[in-house]
Amino acid sequence: MAFTLEPLPYAYNALEPHIDARTMEIHHGKHHAAYTTNLNNAIAGTDLENLSIEEVMIKGFDRMPVRNNGGGFYNHNLFWDILTPGGAKAPSGELAAAIDAAYGSFDAFKEEFTKAATTRFGSGWAWLCAHKGGKVEVCSSANQDNPLMPGIGCGGAPILGIDVWEHAYYLHYQNRRPDYIGAFFNVINWDKVAARYAAAK
């Protein structure tokens, strides 16, 4: 069964001023749509055709069109899901405790995550991942790779991710990637991240 591009759970302008409507519309309607189409084309008629996206990314890892477009499809689904207008400032509950345990404080985690996103050279993503057992870890990966893929990033399951391809921010922020990363922290849906953490740990 072919993968489909789901509509965003909010309007294109819902994340303004942090992420502008035009960026959201092109990012979802063009970039994410292209990954979806190219993924379907890459797996059509192959042994990957009826697998879950997670299985496709792992079993198709050595096929570049599958790796790139499978990652692009999965990563953007996660990204739209963990964003929301009017996000809370910080997580709570067991996720907050896990972040404190790993980094000492939310601010220290934020600094580490920001550093990972800022220093990813070229196109890629920065992640917060949850390992089995509950430990969380920050890492980054190139292009559309993600930590579910073999040998990529810190392993574990990504529960929060920021897209640092220039297409994610260039129309509004141009070369000022750090400003975009700072703004991202205003629109994180920590409830969704916490739910992903609970499922992954």
Next chain:
Amino acid sequence: MKKRTFLKTAGLLGTGLLLQPVIGCSNKLLQGHALPAFTPFSLPPLGYAYNALEPAVDALTMEIHHTKHHQAYIDKLNKALNGQAYKGTAFGIAEICALVEANDAAVRNNAGGHYNHSMFWKWIAPTTDNSIPVDLQTRINSDFGSLTELKKQLSDAAKNRFGSGWAWLTVHKDGHLFVSSTPNQDNPLMAALVEQPGTPIFGIDVWEHAYYLNYQNRRADYIAAILERINWQAVFESYTLAIQR
């Protein structure tokens, strides 16, 4: 004079834009002498107005690309070099690229960024002369069959580079031309880390920052526009220097 020759072959000496001190660049020459002072790199002037390539490349893109992105590579390269010649011997940007190692990320990324952009500005400089010098045309016909085929290969390489990077037309050390692409700010001078080393004589920047303000996701349209704006005199200058190597 080997290093000096290398600098020339990289196509940098002719313009003076990127010329760093080239005196005494080999260890042998330096024995018994004080190291020449290292001059930090600085942003070369574009040589034309930011709007000169419109509508192919818009003025805002050119200005940010030159004054922000290119400048940042230079600043970070200077910081990474910390006032010293790279590996004690490399003063010029092409020499640094030739010596850089894969795990030396700060120099790899930023020396590449400086070299690549410095050459790109020249290769796409506005011109009213679209003719290809006959020697280069002959070489293109010999290696690709036609200019159309060369442009097709460049276009394919540029479109298929996933993520950030460059597509290149490069002179192999045996003299033939080939098309390749590299990720991020790598380039074919970086013999330690590219599959197909050589001296680039043309390149297309396909980082999204090179086209996103005007073309957004339509990378193919940007590539087509650039391929119609090649300054063949500048490419020929790079070619001439490369084959003298």
